[in-house]
Amino acid sequence: MNASTLATEAVTDRSGWQLSALIAETIAWEMRRDPSVLCIGEDIGRAGGVFGATRGLLDEFGAGRIMDAPIAEMAFAGMGVGLAQAGMRPLVELMFVDFLGVCLEQIFNAAAKIPYMSGGRQKMPIVFKTAGGCIGSAAQHSQCLWGLFAHLPGLKVVAPSNPFDYRGLLTSAIRSDDPVIYIEHKGQLLKKLSDFRNNTPIPDRAYTVPFGRAVVLTKGRDVTLATLSSMVEHALEAALVLEQEGISVEVVDLRTVVPLDHDTVARSAARTGRLLVVDEDYLSFGLSAELCMRVIEQIGPGALRQVERLAVPDVPVPAALALERKVVPGVDMIIDRVRTMAKGA
Incomplete structure (x- = not known):
């Protein structure tokens, strides 16, 4: 159900x-x-x-x-x-x-x-x-x-x-x-x-959400933004701001990393022609690279105008909040990256 x-x-x-x-x-x-x-x-x-x-x-x-x-x-x-x-x-x-x-x-x-x-x-x-x-x-x-x-x-x-x-x-x-x-x-x-921005009513009984089934939270035409965990909240906020600028973002919540629903992301990216993977984990050798590659392998590099990643650079997270905000993706970082992609080729 x-x-x-x-x-x-x-x-x-x-x-x-x-x-x-x-x-x-x-x-x-x-x-x-x-x-x-x-x-x-x-x-x-x-x-x-x-x-x-x-x-x-x-x-x-x-x-x-x-x-x-x-x-x-x-x-x-x-x-x-x-x-x-x-x-x-x-x-x-x-x-x-x-x-x-x-x-x-x-x-x-x-x-x-x-x-x-x-x-x-x-x-x-x-x-x-x-x-x-x-x-x-x-x-x-x-x-x-x-x-x-x-x-x-x-x-x-x-x-x-x-x-x-x-x-x-x-x-x-x-x-x-x-x-x-x-x-x-x-x-x-x-x-x-x-x-929570994504605040579906919760029924008064137990239910399950299946593993490996991502969900499209907002329909968009310009950029597919795939992410998970708390970055979904940031992505939804960014999508609202960008909508006011005429940039339409399709937000995909992955839900699980294993199994990884790259099919849903690939279908979305094939429509928009642009894919941005936002990840609060480290950039190298991780989810963002894996998902991008799976999508490219599935729909072919010619179907995509742009594929980009936004994640934590390969440094330990700083203690000072001001420095943490410099390395961890946030709403402003997401907006800037999507804006640049949408105005690109």
Whole structure:
């Protein structure tokens, strides 16, 4: 069932909720539905999570299913892998995506490879839920890294941009039999649902959003702008400004990095003749280059007048907010780049 159909159902007014409260409700629904679902992570129990995304779950489900872990990511990530092999569905909370390096062995050599090495006999229903993105937290707490995890075969990589997708994609991740890296954006978790530009009503029941299915949010004729996570909000704002200048932008929300829906992007780019990929991850060897190349391979270089990328240059994210804004794509950067493309050849 698609978003437009779901939006016709009765809904509770959650507009004043923080996104983190919606995530907590989503996890609770899945834990009630399936007793094999449990959560492990730092500060997820009594503290309710660093962003409040597990608030209230300890009281309802107890310490046997909402497990506070010590600062030992390799240990409790490995515990999650073992639980998944034993038939449970662990959601492993790893505060910030930057910390996944501490337990990378468990992610790319265990979770990602065990299903393949067992010939598909061993399922791996585990979610590594984490938060990325730039909010003025300096080099070690400001990365997205979905390009890194997308490079490792065997992992699904998810990066939602709006409340409807946060719920639907998280539900899909928890129910998946494959390992999923679910990357929230730190800058969105404490926002109210009403503050999102893309604010589809959320029905009063569980639903899933399928992986690998991008969505066209605005129709346009001049430039296709493909992006994900919080950059979608920036892209929508930029598109409104550019529309006043007579520049029509088609915004595509990728939703997931693996699987990557390059078909939707290619169809759009074939119509507009221009493609801009905006990415909060690093520029080199990442999502932006991969998506551009897949589109070129699919529709041929002759179908495109321009293909460009806008991403974080290959430097650590600075601590000072003024410097962070110089390297991380924002609304003004997007407007300037699209304006230049539209006025070009």
